[in-house]
Amino acid sequence: MIKKCLGCGASIQVEHEKNKENMNNIERSLCERCFKLKNYGEYKNTNLTNEDYQKILDKIPKDALVIYVTSLLNINLKYINRFDNVIIVLTKKDLLPKSVKDYKLINYVSKVTDKYLDIEIISSIKNYNLDSLFSKLKKYGRGKEIYFVGMTNSGKSTLINKLIKNYSNEKKEITTSMYPSTTLGKIEVCIDNLKIIDTPGLLSSGSILNTLNIQDIKRVTPTKEIKPRSYQLKNTGSLLIDDIIRLNYYNDNNITIYLANSLKITRISLGNQKLKDSKKTTFNLEKNKDIVIEDLCFIKFTNECKIEIYAPSSVNIYVRDNLI
Ligand SMILES: Nc1nc2c(ncn2[C@@H]2O[C@H](COP(=O)(O)OP(=O)(O)OP(=O)(O)O)[C@@H](O)[C@H]2O)c(=O)[nH]1
Ligand SMILES: [Mg+2]
Incomplete structure (x- = not known):
């Protein structure tokens, strides 16, 4: 039998369950790759490609609400024109110096595109502007499917985990990591009657991370407020x-x-x-x-x-x- 890993959305074979006798229910619902990533920080490449991920995005219904997630450290709005109803979410505000004002960042984006219903600047780690974002999800997304899309590592799954924690009683936790391609398939969660769907992030052939080993990826990835x-x-x-x-x-x-x-x-x-x-x-x-x-x-x-x-x-x- 095939079932879906709750951590990354990939299909998993149930034969592997035999090794899971000592695990709790949450651990049991994870594939081996997510289990090792979560517990030992071990990262394994996947055979899935950008084409596989694009196919998932191609199937998003026209009337869905799309939360287009992009990191402030790597603003990428290249794919926004594919979607009709978009809220842009700029993540990782905590990594920019505190003195940087939100309105400046919004001004920057509004000069690049006007293809959005709304925009929010957030930090999932610091819980910054998540109440405001959640109100917008309710305003634009009631009765619709709400897809979180964007480049790999933009912070989609981390954000959904934070929404689950803040606004539901569920214990579910999607796998997150600083490495490319953590989420591998669609993952659906229900938060306050909103139907939220995480998707695998698109890969960029121009990312410097493609040229680095795991140790160097860790080194070059900012985890604290950047001191310019x-x-x-x-x-x-x-x-x-x-x-x-x-x-x-x-x-x-x-x-x-x-x-x-x-x-x-x-x-x-x-x-x-x-x-x-x-x-x-x-x-x-x-x-x-x-x-x-x-x-x-x-x-x-x-x-x-x-x-x-x-x-x-x-x-x-x-x-x-x-x-x-
Ligand atoms: N400092 C900071 N780090 C964040 C924030 N949100 C996410 N991250 C980090 O960014 C990395 C990528 O996060 P994920 O949530 O796995 O990104 P994703 O968009 O789901 O990536 P894919 O599943 O590969 O598409 C992780 O190391 C997160 O801890 C944030 O608000 N602030
Ligand atoms: Mg993810």
């Missing part, structure tokens, strides 16, 4: 960001880098050869732009300048207006 690091750049030179990225500059400038606090940034001379065998991308920035290195950091520039970035070839590096 500002640099006064003089003449020409280079910055090395944790020996993964190199940034060459050619003018005086003030820049601020947002990345995990434990990662090192060092200054070297332009002539130093370090990382020069990585792929180089040149940017001629207008004023008030950010350079984003997907899933690693973003760098705020105020002045016009020429910048060269050296990075692993698959990593997506792009320019946007200043977020902060």
